[in-house]
Amino acid sequence: MAHIDYHAVLEALQNHQDRCPLCCFLEKAEDSYFDSLLYSWVGTEGFQDRFLAANGFCPAHAHHLREQNDGVAVAMLYAPLLKHRLRWQQNRHRLPRLFRPLGRLKLRRNQGPAARGSRASLRDCPLCEQIALWETHFLHNLFRHQKELPLQEAFRSGTGLCLPHFERLLWGVGKAPAWLSHHQDERVRTLQESVEEYASGSQGRNSTVWRELLEYMEGPARAVRHTGHRRRFRS
Structure with a gap:
């Protein structure tokens, strides 16, 4: 797990x-998460239950797990989930028991991991939730320590935040520090000028400015945005 304090934020700003810097920090934190999952959590009852209750990872993080090339971990996590998903699908098409005696009706919902998994919301991926928490803590510390000169210098020396993370900062604090907003504005102006030159043919077609544009607009391809559009099995 990633521990986030002022020094962790400063180190990310200096090294990336x-x-x-937040995208890079999250990539490193994701790798650490999967290391812990593969070598500590898989097979433990607590994690297995949480995984089942969340209806597994979102597709992006499931494929990230696949990239670890650990077939045993995938089998241990997804074989039980497969059994329950099939059961959920079958239960969806069963006719309700309308003639069951009223005295035998169970009004309380089953709160076991499998039952909760059948009702999991679109944003219940355990790693998506953890990433959202990491983002919040990182940006909170960035804003909290905004007057620290080493932090300001490290931020100004880099490219700044990608647009999704800058928007998330604004959503969280309402107004970013003036020095940070100014740096982001300079980044946007520079990027726009480079893209216009590229589009007009002034820059060679070997330029990678279009890649920079996409990464600024959407973050890196590996990142998962919390838009709630994941396809899940629902009861």
């Missing part, structure tokens, strides 16, 4: 000056 050619990309969004």
Whole structure:
């Protein structure tokens, strides 16, 4: 797990000056998450239950798990989930028992992991939730320590935040510090000028400014945005 304090934010700003420092921090934190999952959590009853109750990972993080090339971990996590997903699908098409005696009706919902998994919302991926928490803590510390000169210098030396993370900062605090907003504005102006030159043919077609544009607009391809559009099995 990633522990986030002022020094963790400062280190990310200092070590990742050619990309969004928060995106880089999250990539490293995701790798740490999967290391812990593979070598500590898989097979433990607590994690297995939480995984089942969340209806597994979102598709993006499921494929990230696949990239770890650990078939045993995938089998241990997804074989039980497969059994329950099939059961949920079958239960969806069963006719209700209308003639069951009223005295035998069970009014309380089953709160076991499998039952909760059948009702999991679109945003219940355990890693998506953890990433949202990491983002919040990182941006909170960035804003909280905004007057620290080493932090300001490290931020100005880099490219700044990608647009999704800058928007998330604004959503969280309402108004970003003036020095940070100014740096973001400079980044946007520079990027716009480079893109216009590229589109007009002034820059060679070997330029990678279009990649920079996409990464600034959407964050890196590996990142998962919390838009709630994941396809899930629902009861």
